[in-house]
Each structure stands twice: as structure tokens, then as C-alpha cells.
Amino acid sequence: MRILITAGPSWEPIDRVRRLTNFSTGTLGTALAREAARRGHQVVLMRGEAATCREHPRDVELVEFGGSAELGRQLELHQGTVFHAVWHAAAVADFRPGGLFAGEPGSGLRPVEAGKVASREGPLWLRLDPAPKLIEKLRDWFPRAWLAGWKYEVEGGRERLLGLAREQLVRCRTDACVVNGPAWGEGFGVVTREGAVEPCSDAGELAGVLLRLATGAGS
Incomplete structure (x- = not known):
């Protein structure tokens, strides 16, 4: 099976530094x-260049990316390759800078633009705009692949998290979350479109569950 895995963080520039x-x-x-790869599958790993994990696993093709736009370009470039499974584990930015401003709200804000914004400009206000969701494009780029997305949450309990996972399955047309x-x-938990939830204690067990589900979908 040929598998594409995304991993690590993306970043969004505020200025050039x-x-x-x-x-x-x-x-x-x-x-x-x-x-x-250890189990004999062909793997392409797209990993954020800012990831602190620098391991290059044996027999894995490694592609690095910086910002979310660059990851999107890499994914789009690979859409002509037949992947049986795509696991989108990367932590892609939810927001991107929409402008940097000096001044005070209510008394007028002025845009600040520079290669390196000077500290004497402060205090500063950073506008954050929602970033495009790459996961929503995966089905169009890889229409025949078994797709798994991720949902990482800090607050709330398991039931709320499972609800968010099921929403993602519908909205993004993925096969598992x-x-x-x-x-x-x-x-971890693996939530499938059929409604099952499979608990996994570690990354090795998670890989086994994802491989089994992806292999079963192609049989």
C-alpha cells in the first residue's frame, strides 16, 4: 500500500523574522x-520544517514544508500519485496574520509593515484571520484514498470530542478521525464513518488500526 502522511507544525509569517x-x-x-514502512508499505512523509522531531525513518520518502500554503502546494503536486491512504496528522495553522497595527482601539489604528517590525512601534495589535482548511480539499485531491483526519482538543470531555470528530467526517468527507x-x-481514539470508536494506547497500536482499516477499505 502507498501511504501519504502529514506531520508536524506549519507556520504563518508575521514579518520576515x-x-x-x-x-x-x-x-x-x-x-x-x-x-x-517497517510493515512493508511505501510511505511519503510530509513534515513541517519546524518539527523538533528530526528522525528520518528508514525507507520513508521525506518532504518538508514551512507554511500551510506550502503544504497545500505539496499535497496538490502529489495528487497525480496514487495513494491508497492519506493520514493528515499535521497541525496546520487555524489562523494566519491579517495585519499588524499600532495605536489603540477606539482611537485609531494604523497598519505597520516592515521586514522586521521595530519594538519602538509597540504596543501592537495583530489581526488573525481564519486560515483555509487543507483537510477539506483532501477528498478532491485524493478521491480514491482512504482518508484519516485528526481532532486534537484541550478542553471538554470525550463526548464533545467525539461529536467534533463525527462532524469532521461529514464535512471533510474523510473515512476516519x-x-x-x-x-x-x-x-488515541479512531472514529470511523460507520460509528465505531477504537481506542489505541500508543502510536504503534494506532498505526496498526489505521493500516487495518485502510487495507480493509481497499479489499
């Missing part, structure tokens, strides 16, 4: 790629 990013390390996606984070607790 500052950026918005997140705490994703790329460790999970790298571990999934390693395990899938992996849930994790403090809202889930230890390990």
Missing part, C-alpha cells in the same frame, strides 16, 4: 510513518 506556529513536534506522524489531546486523555 517572526512567525506564528504551534507546539506540534511531528513525533506522532513520524512514528506512524516508521511503523508503516483520530482523536487525542487532554480532552480525550491517554492514548
Whole structure:
């Protein structure tokens, strides 16, 4: 089976020397790629260049990306390749800078633009705009692939998280959603379109479940 896995953080530029990013390390996606390759599958791993996990698993093709737009371009470039499964584990930015402003709300804000914004401009106000959702494009790019998305939540309990996962399955036309984070607790859960929820204790077990589901879908 040929598998495409995304992993790690994307970033969005504020100016030429500052950026918005997140705490994703790329460790999970790298571990999934390693395990899938160990089991004999062909794997392409697209990992954020800012990921602190720098391992290059054996027999895995590694492609690095910076911002979410670059990841989108890489995914689009690979749409001509037949992938049996796509696992979208990357932590893609939910917001991107929509402008930097100096002044005070209510008394007038002025745009600030520079390659490196000087500290003397402060205090500053950063506008955040919703970023495009790459996961919503995966079905169009890879129409025959078995698609798995991710839902990581900090707040709320498992029932709320499962509800968000099921919404993602419908909205993004994916086949499964992996849930994790403090809202889930230890390990992971794999939510399928059929309504099943399979718990997994670690990355190795998660890889096994995803491979079994993807293989079964193609049989």
C-alpha cells in the first residue's frame, strides 16, 4: 500500500523574522510513518520544517514544508500519485496574520509593515484571520484514498470530542478521525464513518488500526 502522511507544525509569517506556529513536534506522524514502512508499505512523509522531531525513518520518502500554503502546494503536486491512504496528522495553522497595527482601539489604528517590525512601534495589535482548511480539499485531491483526519482538543470531555470528530467526517468527507489531546486523555481514539470508536494506547497500536482499516477499505 502507498501511504501519504502529514506531520508536524506549519507556520504563518508575521514579518520576515517572526512567525506564528504551534507546539506540534511531528513525533506522532513520524512514528506512524516508521511503523508503516517497517510493515512493508511505501510511505511519503510530509513534515513541517519546524518539527523538533528530526528522525528520518528508514525507507520513508521525506518532504518538508514551512507554511500551510506550502503544504497545500505539496499535497496538490502529489495528487497525480496514487495513494491508497492519506493520514493528515499535521497541525496546520487555524489562523494566519491579517495585519499588524499600532495605536489603540477606539482611537485609531494604523497598519505597520516592515521586514522586521521595530519594538519602538509597540504596543501592537495583530489581526488573525481564519486560515483555509487543507483537510477539506483532501477528498478532491485524493478521491480514491482512504482518508484519516485528526481532532486534537484541550478542553471538554470525550463526548464533545467525539461529536467534533463525527462532524469532521461529514464535512471533510474523510473515512476516519483520530482523536487525542487532554480532552480525550491517554492514548488515541479512531472514529470511523460507520460509528465505531477504537481506542489505541500508543502510536504503534494506532498505526496498526489505521493500516487495518485502510487495507480493509481497499479489499
